[in-house]
Amino acid sequence: MKRQLILWISALGFSTLFYNQNIGLNLFIFAIIAIIAVVIMRPEVFKRADMRIASCIYLLTSFFVFTNHSSLAIFMSFITFIIFAGTISGAQNSIYVQGINGLYQSIVGALHYYMTPRDEKKKLTPKKKRDYGFIILTVLLVVGLPIIFATLYSKINPIFEEWVNAIDLSFINFSWMLFTLMGYLLINNITAPASLDPLTNADRNVVLNLSEKSISETQEPLLHKEQLLGSLVIGVLNALILFFLVVDVWYVTTNSFEHASELSKTVHEGVNALIASIIIAISLILIFFRGNLNFYKKSKRLRILTYIWILLNCVLVLITAYKNYIYITDFGLTYKRIGVGIYLTLCIAGLLTTYLKVAYRKNVMYLVRLNARIAFIVIVMMSSFSWNREITRYNLSQVERPDLVYLESMGRNHIDLLYAFAKAHPEKFPPPRMEAITYHYENYIKELQNQTWQSKTLQGITYQKMVSKK
Numbered sequence: 331m332k333r334q335l336i337l338w339i340s341a342l343g344f345s346t347l348f349y350n351q352n353i354g355l356n357l358f359i360f361a362i363i364a365i366i367a368v369v370i371m372r373p374e375v376f377k378r379a380d381m382r383i384a385s386c387i388y389l390l391t392s393f394f395v396f397t398n399h400s401s402l403a404i405f406m407s408f409i410t411f412i413i414f415a416g417t418i419s420g421a422q423n424s425i426y427v428q429g430i431n432g433l434y435q436s437i438v439g440a441l442h443y444y445m446t447p448r449d450e451k452k453k454l455t456p457k458k459k460r461d462y463g464f465i466i467l468t469v470l471l472v473v474g475l476p477i478i479f480a481t482l483y484s485k486i487n488p489i490f491e492e493w494v495n496a497i498d499l500s501f502i503n504f505s506w507m508l509f510t511l512m513g514y515l516l517i518n519n520i521t522a523p524a525s526l527d528p529l530t531n532a533d534r535n536v537v538l539n540l541s542e543k544s545i546s547e548t549q550e551p552l553l554h555k556e557q558l559l560g561s562l563v564i565g566v567l568n569a570l571i572l573f574f575l576v577v578d579v580w581y582v583t584t585n586s587f588e589h590a591s592e593l594s595k596t597v598h599e600g601v602n603a604l605i606a607s608i609i610i611a612i613s614l615i616l617i618f619f620r621g622n623l624n625f626y627k628k629s630k631r632l633r634i635l636t637y638i639w640i641l642l643n644c645v646l647v648l649i650t651a652y653k654n655y656i657y658i659t660d661f662g663l664t665y666k667r668i669g670v671g672i673y674l675t676l677c678i679a680g681l682l683t684t685y686l687k688v689a690y691r692k693n694v695m696y697l698v699r700l701n702a703r704i705a706f707i708v709i710v711m712m713s714s715f716s717w718n719r720e721i722t723r724y725n726l727s728q729v730e731r732p733d734l735v736y737l738e739s740m741g742r743n744h745i746d747l748l749y750a751f752a753k754a755h756p757e758k759f760p761p762p763r764m765e766a767i768t769y770h771y772e773n774y775i776k777e778l779q780n781q782t783w784q785s786k787t788l789q790g791i792t793y794q795k796m797v798s799k800k
Contacts, residue, residue, distance in 0.1 A: 333371055333521075336367055336370055336371060336517075337517055337518055337521075338514065340363055340364075340514070341511070341514035342513075343359075343513070344509070344512070344514075344516065345506055346784070347784050348360070348509070348513075348784070349505075349509045351782060351784040351785045352781070353404055354395065354399065354786050354787045354790075355396050355786040357392045357407055358392040358396045359784075361388055361392035361393075361407075362389070364517065364520065365385050365389065367521055368418060371521045372418060372521055375417075380422070381417050384414045384417040384428075385414060387414075388407070388410040388411055388413070390410075390714075391406045391407045391409075391410045391710060391713055392407045394714050396786070397716075397787075398715060398716030398719070398789075399716065399743060399788075399789065400718070400743070401741075402709075402712060402713045403713040403714075403716075406710055406713040407713075409429070412433050413425065413428050413432055413706075414432065415433075415435045415520045416429055416431035416434075417432070418435065419431060419435060419530070420530055424533055424699045424702060425702050425703050426702055427530060430529065435519055436520060537693070537695075538693060538695055538699070539691060539696075540621070540691045540692065540693050553623055553628075554626075556623055557618075557626060557629045557631070557632045560618040560632045560635075560636075561631050561635055564614075564618075564632065564636055564639050565635050567639060568635060568639050568642060571639070571642045571643070572642060575642065575649070578646075579649065582653060582656075594657070596653055597650070597657050597670060600650055600653065601654075601670050604677065605673060607646075608647075608681065611640075611643055612680060612681070612684050615636055615684055615687075615688060616684075618632065618636075619687070619688050624691045625691070636688055637685065640681050640684060640685050644678060644681050644682075651671070651674045654667060654670045654671060654674070661729065662724065662725040662728075662733060663720070663721040663725055664736065665717065668721075672708060672712065676701075676708065679701060679705075679708075680697075683697055683700050683701055683704070684697065686700075716744075718740045718741050718743055718744040719743065719744045721737070721740070721744075722740075722748060725737060726747065726748075726751050734758060738763070738766075738767065742773075742774050743774075743789065745771045746775075746793075748767055748771075749768065749771040752764055775793070778793050
């Protein structure tokens with residue numbers, strides 16, 4: 331009975347928050363409701379650290395929707411909800427398997443539970459006092475079948491049809507009821523024990539450490555040749571990258587980069603080449619350190635050369651990041667330049683995790699799992715910003731000649747900043763562009779004013795406080 335009460339309260343909360351509403355504060359409040367529902371109905375899962383972490387990240391991304399209301403924050407709130415749902419039944423799984431489990435649980439979690447064999451059900455709920463499924467089925471049949479037959483009979487007899495039509499059911503909001511039912515099913519699904527057992531168990535049983543095998547006398551010469559070949563290849567590549575770094579540092583320190591096209595080519599084409607070179611570098615390291623060479627006693631030289639190569643690649647990434655920094659300070663922020671920063675961050679992460687793989691004798695699955703989590707964390711951090719507003723603030727205040735056309739082409743949640751700048755510098759905006767900015771600004775302000783409490787955002791609340799002070 332307690333479970334059903336919580337489910338229906340959560341369902342009513344879901345429909346109240348989202349029915350005929352825009353996304354805003356409601357997403358954060360629903361995150362709180364979902365977490366509380368799981369805490370009450372599945373308290374045992376919160377004994378695990380991964381469940382507590384998943385809940386905090388889900389709550390955090392939902393809060394970002396309220397604070398900056400960006401498309402990325404909304405998207406990541408959905409993704410972290412799926413991860414949160416998948417973590418309920420997917421303990422000690424990789425993040426991508428938790429995502430698959432979460433999607434499965436969110437859609438058919440309750441159905442999976444009710445289709446569980448009887449002996450397993452008894453282990454999950456040994457004291458089942460009432461058959462709520464039978465009760466719900468009875469109510470649906472007792473209410474639904476008379477409505478169906480009354481509709482059919484009204485087609486047969488005109489007098490009966492008049493009586494049926496005289497019944498006014500306009501006070502019943504069927505779409506709201508359907509929305510409430512959706513909330514009920516969603517909470518019911520995520521709180522029911524469910525997971526894709528074959529995938530979940532296979533992922534849990536994945537071995538991340540390389541196992542040492544006995545090296546026979548016939549294998550030792552082959553390993554010696556392999557480490558010699560690796561040392562020569564990595565040594566030559568170290569010399570090449572060292573020479574390139576010297577040339578690149580000289581190029582950066584002696585070039586003024588007065589033209590945006592020149593710097594753009596240096597950064598964007600350089601990033602593409604850098605990513606390709608790092609992928610090749612990591613692939614070569616994985617090939618050389620794939621088996622018994624990890625445990626070969628005479629492979630110390632190859633290890634040292636590999637660590638130096640990883641370090642030099644990190645230096646190369648940092649120099650590219652510096653070029654991107656120059657590009658931003660001279661010509662302003664754009665989404666592409668922010669994307670370059672993300673790519674470079676992930677490159678550094680990939681190189682560092684490759685070092686850990688070699689140093690601690692891990693396998694490829696270790697790299698895949700760890701880098702997937704790092705990429706997830708980086709994107710969550712990126713969703714904490716309203717990049718439209720950050721780009722606009724920076725470019726209008728720090729760049730001597732900001733690209734106003736680019737700023738106008740972005741979304742609308744920064745239009746107040748652009749409008750204030752246009753009012754202060756009317757000479758930079760021809761009348762048609764000024765009229766367009768004013769039109770979008772006025773419409774956006776109307777949207778903020780008409781926000782209900784469910785779809786409130788921090789920007790809307792700030793604007794209302796500003797208006798009330800005036």
